Amino acid sequence: MAQKTSGEIEQEFIDGLKALTGKDLAAWMKAIDASGIAKRNDVIKWLKEDGGFGHMNASLLVGIHANGGKPVYGSTDTLLDNQFAKAADMRPLYEVFIAFAAKHFPxxxxxxxxxxxxxxxxxxxxAINIKPKELRIGFDLGDRPFDEKIEKAKLTGPMPRISHMFVLTNAKQLDKSIVDVMKESHGRCH
Known part of the structure; x- marks a missing residue:
């Protein structure tokens, strides 16, 4: 079974909101506005206590509200484009890495x-963090010692089990040693 994307989870939540709560998205946006509560965590608490939401759904709703009532994770293309907004020069290297990963992990x-x-x-x-001058490629390598190529992960976003990273600045760095590291990380997931 394929893992759902954030956009799919968000869209399912929006589609089921009226059946779940009796109010559609627009009504919840108005209710949050009318609550007068300004702080994100306070709105989440209010939605959980007064709206009967679980934490994840309350967080999704607050995120949509903060995004002007529009889905946060609308499309994966938009999510990717947003990451390249300050790092456009990295897109060709990103495409090379994605092709490299697809070749070895079809x-x-x-x-x-x-x-x-x-x-x-x-x-x-x-996991990949896109930076203006580099791609940080994170891996799940557990207790493996760090070395001159594979260092402690400094990524934003992924789970803590992404423990190590490789800084990619040039396609020539993509060699057998990186395939081996990716295989080790991949093996820990199976």
């Missing part, structure tokens, strides 16, 4: 998220 899926790009096969085994 069953994997690339899922753009809000702050990073996830590569999954059963579960996330690699």
């Amino acid at each position: 069953g994997s899926t690339v899922i753009p998220k809000k702050t990073y790009v996830s590569i999954v096969d059963n579960r996330e085994f690699a």
Whole structure:
């Protein structure tokens, strides 16, 4: 079973909102405005206590409200484009890395998220932060020691199990050693 994207989860939530609560998205946006509560966490608390929402759904609703009532995760293309807004020069290198990953892990899926790009096969085994001068490629390598190529992860977004990273600045860095690291990370997910 394929992992749902953030956009799919958000859209299912929006589509089921009226059946779940009796109010559609527009009505909830008005209710949040009318509550007069300004702080995000206070709105989440209010939605949980007065609206009967669980934490995840309350957080989704607050995120949509903060985004002007529009879905936050609308399309994966938009999510990816937003990540390249300050790093347009990195897109060609990103495309090379995605092709490299697809060649060695043909069953994997690339899922753009809000702050990073996830590569999954059963579960996330690699993550990419797009920076103006580099791509930070994160891996799930557990207690593996760090070395001159694979360092402690400094990524925004992915789960803490993405423990190590490789800084990619040039396509020539994509060699057998990186394939081996990706295989090790992939193996930990299966």
